[in-house]
Amino acid sequence: MEGKIGKQDMMHGSIFVLLKRYVENAYDHSTWIRLVESAGVGRTAYHMHEMYPTDELFNIVGKASEATGIPVYDLMESYGEFLVPDLLLVYKKYVRPEWRTYEMLLNTEEAMHGAVKKEDGRTSPPKLLVTKQGPSRLIVDYHSKRRMAGVAVGIIKGIAKYYHESDEVSVKRLTEPHAERVQIVVDFMNRS
Template identity: 30%
Template structure:
């Protein structure tokens, strides 16, 4: 996993709980904790940090990942504002992930292993988001969707219709923005 993701997690934890909390999390996770944005680090280190946060906060790892995605979105908007320009709403932004955002991420961060998304619009207005990644971080993706919605001033409801953690080949999220 790219160091920029670890940097975002560090900033989110530090902003919400202080610098000591980040150091405590590193100690509890048993990781080095020194991450450069362009570096690549084992996925297990992110899972260890999420697990340590889960234990410290008495929350399921899925809730920690959702919180992280929500907290990271304002930081991403501040740092990579160009990705957010030209989108009138969160749905337009989310739909641009495969074609605009992830190719640029791969240019900026060589070797980035981005997830792949499939999108289907249902007749009732719901967007079905298919998520596939060997990391199985669909709850982080949900947090990013929720964070993007907050960025665009929209309320959103996300439901898990299928999950790789339950043995499904892909995760399917039902996304519905308020009118």
């Protein structure tokens, strides 16, 4: 991120491919077409290995919010939760089979976002500082100029769902959602 100030911020195609899949899954294909048109986006599809302007995502989600009355933050969270299984499929060779939610969160920064950067040097995933607080609590400190903490909370919930641990894992945002730095607390009821 820091190196890109002054230029338009871009994000990896996977994030956009999965946004399209999210809208088509929650609504339908014609809703997607209407949304991209109303957002002034000059394309109707994205490619996995391209980079696209982050603004397009915000414009599309902004229009979706206007159309549905659902707040942008809630849509971002729901989209973040949705994208986990597909994202883990794309990067499956970096996922260790013994991991569950706890280990995945502890390893995301180095193993997963690390792999994203290694596979494509144009990417700049957010910085996640994950610290243990006692045996059954993790604090996830999210840093990104893109201010997408809703997606961050959604991804954490999506990871718990992926491992069938939603009932034992509680995810709460501790700080203001639209900041560049947002703290999220994750409690594990099965680890105390």
